[in-house]
Amino acid sequence: MTSPSPPFRVGLVQTRAVADPADNLEKVVAQTREAAARGAQVVCHQELFRSPYFCQREDPALFDLAESVPGPTTEVLGRLARELGVVIVTSLFERRGAGVYHNTAAVLDADGELRGLYRKMHIPDDPLYYEKYYFTPGDLGFRVFDTRFARIGTLVCWDQWYPEAARLTAMLGAELLVYPTAIGWHPSEREAYGTAQHDAWETMQRAHAIANGLHVVAVNRTGHEGDAGSGIQFWGASFVADPSGVVVARAPHDEEAILVVECDPKKSETVRRHWPFFRDRRIDAYEGITKRWGEP
Numbered sequence: 001m002t003s004p005s006p007p008f009r010v011g012l013v014q015t016r017a018v019a020d021p022a023d024n025l026e027k028v029v030a031q032t033r034e035a036a037a038r039g040a041q042v043v044c045h046q047e048l049f050r051s052p053y054f055c056q057r058e059d060p061a062l063f064d065l066a067e068s069v070p071g072p073t074t075e076v077l078g079r080l081a082r083e084l085g086v087v088i089v090t091s092l093f094e095r096r097g098a099g100v101y102h103n104t105a106a107v108l109d110a111d112g113e114l115r116g117l118y119r120k121m122h123i124p125d126d127p128l129y130y131e132k133y134y135f136t137p138g139d140l141g142f143r144v145f146d147t148r149f150a151r152i153g154t155l156v157c158w159d160q161w162y163p164e165a166a167r168l169t170a171m172l173g174a175e176l177l178v179y180p181t182a183i184g185w186h187p188s189e190r191e192a193y194g195t196a197q198h199d200a201w202e203t204m205q206r207a208h209a210i211a212n213g214l215h216v217v218a219v220n221r222t223g224h225e226g227d228a229g230s231g232i233q234f235w236g237a238s239f240v241a242d243p244s245g246v247v248v249a250r251a252p253h254d255e256e257a258i259l260v261v262e263c264d265p266k267k268s269e270t271v272r273r274h275w276p277f278f279r280d281r282r283i284d285a286y287e288g289i290t291k292r293w294g295e296p
Contacts, residue, residue: 004265005175008149010215011040011086012259013049014238014251016223021050021065025073028090029080031258036084038260041110041149045090046221046238047157047182048103053234056226058133066095070114074106082112087147089154091180094119096136103135105154105180107145115145120156121165128186128232131158144172150265157181160205160218164289170212171278175265177208181220184234198235202247210245213272215263222254243271 013031017024028049035043048054050073054062067073069092081088087110094104094117103120119138123131142165144153153174159165160179169177183201185194202218209216222236239250240261251257272278288295 004269005150007262007264007266008041009039009260009262010176010217010240011035011038011043012217012219012238012240012249012251012257012261013043013045014220014222014236014257014259015046015049016256017049017052017221017225019052024050025076029076031256032077032080032086032088033084035258035260036086038258040086040260042087042089042147042152042176044178044217044219045088045180046219047091047180048093049091049180049221050093052225053182053221053232055131055134056128056231058130063095063101063134066093066101069094069104069106069117074108074114077106078108078112078114081108081110085110087149087152089152089178089180091156093134100136101134102138103131103156105156105178107147107152107154109145110148115147116143118143118154118156120159122158122162124158128226142168142172144169144174150263151175153177155179157183160201160208163208163211166208166212166216170214174214175268176263177212177214177216179205179216179218181218181238182234183220184232187224187229187231187233190233194235198237202237202239205239206241206245206247209241209243210275211277213243213268213275213277215243215265215268216241220251222251222256243268 088108094102105118107115121138125132153169219238221234
């Protein structure tokens with residue numbers, strides 16, 4: 001494993017989506033420029049930023065939102081990355097072929113080249129999150145991408161509840177773990193359960209930072225999408241946690257925001273010396289992790 005990367009600045013773009021994909025792309029391009037102007041060297045976008053969160057219903061016409069990757073959006077963002085000299089981590093509805101679609105994170109390096117893809121592995125199927133209708137589970141495994149500024153691991157939204165995914169990505173040498181995200185409240189549940197739901201989400205990802213001794217980024221969308229009184233109130237609150245699990249920056253719940261935070265991979269070395277979780281792993285005792293619940 002190579003030595004740690006120098007300190008770098010990560011930018012998070014938290015935004016509201018509108019109906020027109022072209023308008024969303026234009027907005028995110030402008031916000032990426034702003035993040036870079038504020039010093040960001042790695043800029044991260046929210047999950048499926050090109051459209052409102054369409055998985056609230058099952059509609060075959062919505063497959064028309066998908067595009068090839070590489071394709072039109074990565075071409076635009078690749079040129080932007082090269083112009084600004086930044087790495088871009090973005091999230092797209094990928095059309096792999098007729099009838100095969102993925103929820104995909106793409107990493108564009110600072111030279112504008114596509115370093116690679118990660119396809120979302122864990123696909124939810126819950127009220128207003130009907131993702132199994134649209135997305136084939138990822139088949140690329142867990143991945144880390146060497147970029148100009150850092151070794152970046154990408155997971156996507158529902159992946160964030162699985163410690164196995166974070167661990168395996170960290171073990172590949174990730175210095176930064178990025179979760180493009182689209183998560184929020186059902187408006188009818190917010191008063192009773194909203195605080196607990198949000199706290200669980202943030203705590204889970206802070207735990208990934210602690211257990212693996214690395215910086216974690218969660219970049220979420222904000223705003224209400226869907227019918228009035230129903231739909232999803234996306235809770236924003238994008239954040240960065242350091243290798244000790246401390247939240248060093250957090251966006252508001254209900255506003256668009258850009259965060260820029262310095263990350264120093266050398267902090268992982270310090271934390272892992274004091275909390276040597278990788279040293280003490282009992283890999284001889286973990287074979288059961290590959291079995292379903294209740295299997296002997």
